[in-house]
Amino acid sequence: MKCDEAVDRDLIKRIETNYLEISRVSKTFEGANGIYPAVQGIDLKIRKGEFVTLIGHSGCGKSTLLSMVAGLVAPSEGGIVLEGKEIDGPGPDRGVVFQSHALLPWLTCRENIALAVEAVFPQMSRKEQKDRVSHFLDMVGLTEAAQKRPAELSGGMRQRVGIARALAIRPKVLLLDEPFGALDALTRGHLQDELLRIWEKFGTTVLMVTHDVDEALLLSDRVVMMTRGPAATIGRIVPIPFRRPRSRMELVRQTGYQHWKGEILEFLYGEGDAKRRPGGGDLQKTGAPEEGPAFVSTTDNR
């Protein structure tokens, strides 16, 4: 994207390429059962407008990492910087979509989004606030369901409201914590397409936790794979070179698709793989498009 252009001002470039910077972050939980190191030594730089997914096994600390970016959990070591400012605590510059959707069940869809809009944009007039809520309801196709409570909605619709609520506060970063994990495959597919469409329109920086390899391939610019916990860390980062805008059908037919899917699956299920490559730092650099050269051009020819 922006990297192709020659940017005059170094500072802006630096901020845009290191828009979200996670440096040497570790988190240790101290509970009744003693000390549990959840994640360790996480280093990750995310460009402005980039779509990054975190993938890994259950309990590998990917949600913990996301919560730390959200500011809901404080890192034990290291720090996270967003647009040149260190994160301490949650704030509306980072919209969170929770796995459990976390919509307030006593409020309607409209009221759920309105609560966010009114809290974050108190300077707006009543009408502006209302229009903004309507706009985001419309964006996720839920204008009809505006007056319904979450209990009256399907799981997919609830998650749509969650996405609308998170985006309505105009966040710098959108954080999604396995947002489609509890949905059936068909609904999940629809929502992925919708998220893709919305992201392409808004260009928001996205960090998303998932355990679905196809989801990661469809959506991401880069897939960050995490090793198993305890003391989980980044095992490997794979850039996904498919041309955008992407579509599900086009993607699976591409020659490179199975290759990248295999790469990720091998990392996740190749037992002991992660342990033989401590840190995986060198792989972060080599996981570039050179590894599978042929298909990038194939994409363009279609």
Place this chain on the structure above:
Amino acid sequence: MEKVEMEVVFQAEETVRGSEEKPAGGPATAAEKRRVRPLRLDRLILPLLVFVMVLGLWQAISQSVAPMLPGPIQTVAKSWDLIREPFFDRGPNDKGLGWQLLYSLRRVAVGFSMAAAAGIPIGFLIGAVPAFHRALNPLIQILRPISPLAWLPIGLATFKAANPAAYFVIFITAIWPIILNTAFGVQKIPADYLSVARVLKLSPWRRFTKILLPATLPYTFTGLRISVGIAWLVIVAAEMLTGGIGIGFFVWDEWNNLSLEHIILAIFVIGIVGLILDEAMGRLGRRFDYEMR
């Protein structure tokens, strides 16, 4: 680790809800309609049958083993005046059953309102601030199991009047379920709702009115419902001891008159009023329960 566990819980809830949604389709509603009719008959006929059986048993007992106990027919016959005219007023010591009830209900209303007014905020504090919980919980656990009437002499000695003493007894027994259920409700608020409040940086007031209060109200109403039942139990006993006008003292007075028919009538009335109080509180609670609306 904690976070992971929570996710599992949420997923479980999701599946439960999801499975509930399914029977809302077309064929299911038809099946439900078919099920409703015999159910309604069951609900009417079976309790009525039990009621008639109890009346028969009561009549049999009064005619055989307990000749002192008036049977149902005799009870209705001898207390017909009281049933027919519940609001007669022949001076301070001779009032209709309706008046007796109203006086008792007023005592319950005053004591119960005070308990709610104090108990709900205390419950919120205990639920929201761990320090309050640690500080107050032992005291509550000691005071809670005390029999209500044990407080009556303390009330009489302190207030030197029957009515305030009755309010006090109701207050001190009705407050515990309100405190404990409210505190429990606050502690049960899903962590994700509070995360939403943190991400949006809601003001403390909005956090309270939009999240804490609606999430806790169903639990608070459970406490209120238990409390109003206890208050109604307690007032009858307390009035027997304090005297004055009230359904409890009426029972005691009729015992002194050896009018068992009137006592039995009063027992029925106490039961029905208790049922109405419970049902009213339950309905009120459902109006505030987001899951029921």
